[in-house]
Amino acid sequence: xxxxxxxxxxxxxxxxxxxxxxxxxxxxxxxxxxxxxxxxxxxxxxxxxxxxxxxxxxxxxxxxxxxxxxxxxxxxxxxxxxxxxxxxxxxxxxxxxxxxxxxxxxxxxxxxxxxxxxxxxxxxxxxxxxxxxxxxxxxxxxxxxxxxxxxxxxxxxxxxxxxxxxxxxxxxxxxxxxxxxxxxxxxxx
Amino acid sequence: xxxxxxxxxxxxxxxxxxxxxxxxxxxxxxxxxxxxxxxxxxxxxxxxxxxxxxxxxxxxxxxxxxxxxxxxxxxxxxxxxxxxxxxxxxxxxxxxxxxxxxxxxxxxxxxxxxxxxxxxxxxxxxxxxxxxxxxxxxxxxxxxxxxxxxxxxxxxxxxxxxxxxxxxxxxxxxxxxxxxxxxxxxxxxxxxxxxxxxxxxxxxxxxxxxxxxxxxxxx
Numbered sequence: 509x510x511x512x513x514x515x516x517x518x519x520x521x522x523x524x525x526x527x528x529x530x531x532x533x534x535x536x537x538x539x540x541x542x543x544x545x546x547x548x549x550x551x552x553x554x555x556x557x558x559x560x561x562x563x564x565x566x567x568x569x570x571x572x573x574x575x576x577x578x579x580x581x582x583x584x585x586x587x588x589x590x591x592x593x594x595x596x597x598x599x600x601x602x603x604x605x606x607x608x609x610x611x612x613x614x615x616x617x618x619x620x621x622x623x624x625x626x627x628x629x630x631x632x633x634x635x636x637x638x639x640x641x642x643x644x645x646x647x648x649x650x651x652x653x654x655x656x657x658x659x660x661x662x663x664x665x666x667x668x669x670x671x672x673x674x675x676x677x678x679x680x681x682x683x684x685x686x687x688x689x690x691x692x693x694x695x696x697x
Numbered sequence: 698x699x700x701x702x703x704x705x706x707x708x709x710x711x712x713x714x715x716x717x718x719x720x721x722x723x724x725x726x727x728x729x730x731x732x733x734x735x736x737x738x739x740x741x742x743x744x745x746x747x748x749x750x751x752x753x754x755x756x757x758x759x760x761x762x763x764x765x766x767x768x769x770x771x772x773x774x775x776x777x778x779x780x781x782x783x784x785x786x787x788x789x790x791x792x793x794x795x796x797x798x799x800x801x802x803x804x805x806x807x808x809x810x811x812x813x814x815x816x817x818x819x820x821x822x823x824x825x826x827x828x829x830x831x832x833x834x835x836x837x838x839x840x841x842x843x844x845x846x847x848x849x850x851x852x853x854x855x856x857x858x859x860x861x862x863x864x865x866x867x868x869x870x871x872x873x874x875x876x877x878x879x880x881x882x883x884x885x886x887x888x889x890x891x892x893x894x895x896x897x898x899x900x901x902x903x904x905x906x907x908x909x910x911x912x913x914x915x916x
Contacts, residue, residue: 511878514807515869518814522822523862529826530854534840534847540855547859563815572752573783574776626718628760628772636759643763667851674852675859683863 512686513552520544520560521567537634538664541568542585542615546672549589550598551687557586577626584618585611585665589672592693598673599695608669612662619661620654629653635660702892703795704802705900709736710786712903717778719910726774733781740788749784753777792816794890801889806882810873822862829857 524544531538544564549557561582568575588611592598597607623629629639629649635656642652676684676694684690701709717729737745756776760769796809833853834840840850 509807510870511873512866512870514810514878515814515873516866517811518818519822519862519866519869521815522818523859525819526822526826526858527855529823529830530851530858533830533854534851536844536847536851538851543855543859559811563811567815567819569783570787573780574756576783627756627776628764628768630756630759630763630772630776636763640759640762667848671852671855671859674856675863678856678860679863683867686867 509555513556516548516552516687517556517560517563520548520556521563523547524560524564525567537660538667539660540664540668540671542582542665543668543671545582545586546589546668547675549586549689550593550672550676550693551684551690553593553689554586554590557589558583561586574627574631577622578619578631580622581615581618584614588614590689592669593689594692596692596695598669598676598693601670601673604669604673605666608666609662611669612665613658615661615665616654616658619657620650623657624650624653629656632660701789702890702896703790703798704892705896706786706790707795708900708903710782712907713782714775714779715907716910717775719907719914721914722771723774726771726778729778730774730781733778733785736785737781737788740785744788745785749777749781752784753780756780797886797888798890798892800884800886801892803883806878806884810878814869822858825861826854826858830854 521544524541527540527543531540541564542561545557545561548560562579565575565579565582592607592611597603623631623635629652630636637656638659639652639656642655643649645652645655647655673694676690679690681691681696684694713729713733717726719725720729734746734749737749739745753773753776757769757773760773760776764772792813796813799809799812800806830840833850838850838853840847840854
């Protein structure tokens with residue numbers, strides 16, 4: 509791994525955690541905690557993305573320990589973002605948004621068993637409340653848990669993909685060319 | 698436990714939740730939660746016990762809303778063990794000591810850099826994000842109103858942060874290259890934490906206890 513990619517990982521982790529200030533300011537029900545993972549993967553490939561995802565979970569766990577079991581979701585997100593970057597799905601918002609929605613479904617499917625088995629679907633207040641809503645709608649326990657995860661992940665991952673696409677296109681071409689996957693991700697290589 | 702080797706602290710913080718989830722509830726959960734809360738109490742009321750209880754409390758509430766009393770007790774004790782163990786770890790573990798311990802154990806300088814740089818970059822970028830929010834508000838950005846308005850505001854707040862962070866990567870890479878950091882290189886630790894034989898044995902003991910508990914549950 510080159511020094512540039514090594515320097516990218518801590519910065520990508522920190523952006524994932526720092527974006528909470530922007531989310532708080534606009535008061536939207538979003539996490540954006542996979543932004544750094546997706547951005548690092550789109551720029552530098554799966555190894556850097558997975559390292560970013562694992563470190564994000566580890567650092568987040570020091571603030572809220574319930575993040576750690578969801579490290580698997582970060583790894584799945586990195587692998588999905590790698591495939592999306594290889595397919596050039598960050599080339600514009602028309603391709604990035606559906607890809608983000610797809611990731612939302614996959615992330616919900618991945619996080620549901622963890623949330624159900626480890627936490628009884630009580631990971632965060634929002635998810636617990638949507639799970640309770642799912643139960644009130646007559647869904648079985650696992651279905652209600654998936655409903656809670658799906659509601660939180662579906663929009664969140666689409667917004668994250670859109671944000672990363674905007675960043676990749678806003679980067680000067682010379683800067684983007686210094687990362688191995690960036691130009692391919694935006695469909696110019 | 699502050700004087701304990703960082704690997705020992707990590708081992709203790711990992712063992713308690715592992716046992717809480719492996720051994721039968723609620724008896725094991727009561728024991729591990731009590732141990733973990735006892736550890737947090739050693740860090741003081743404000744830095745240890747109180748944050749642990751405050752973090753665990755919402756889980757109990759939501760578990761109570763979603764499950765019966767028996768399940769609430771079983772999962773709640775496990776989550777309390779996990780929360781208290783990590784709160785204790787966050788209060789007791791000194792990142793610089795962990796990095797020194799990793800280097801002393803022969804880990805590459807890249808791994809040590811990743812941990813140290815991440816822990817220092819998080820507060821820096823958080824402060825920058827807050828400055829961007831304040832600066833954009835001064836320029837008249839309204840982060841409330843319709844969903845469309847909020848999404849626009851989110852973009853205006855997130856883009857400068859992400860682009861400036863990527864600009865930092867160039868500077869950091871240049872700084873690392875001029876300091877001769879080559880991925881995979883090893884360096885000599887300046888102040889490696891002491892790792893007594895007793896602690897090494899204790900760590901292996903914790904691993905054996907976890908494996909034993911797992912085997913006992915599976916057989």
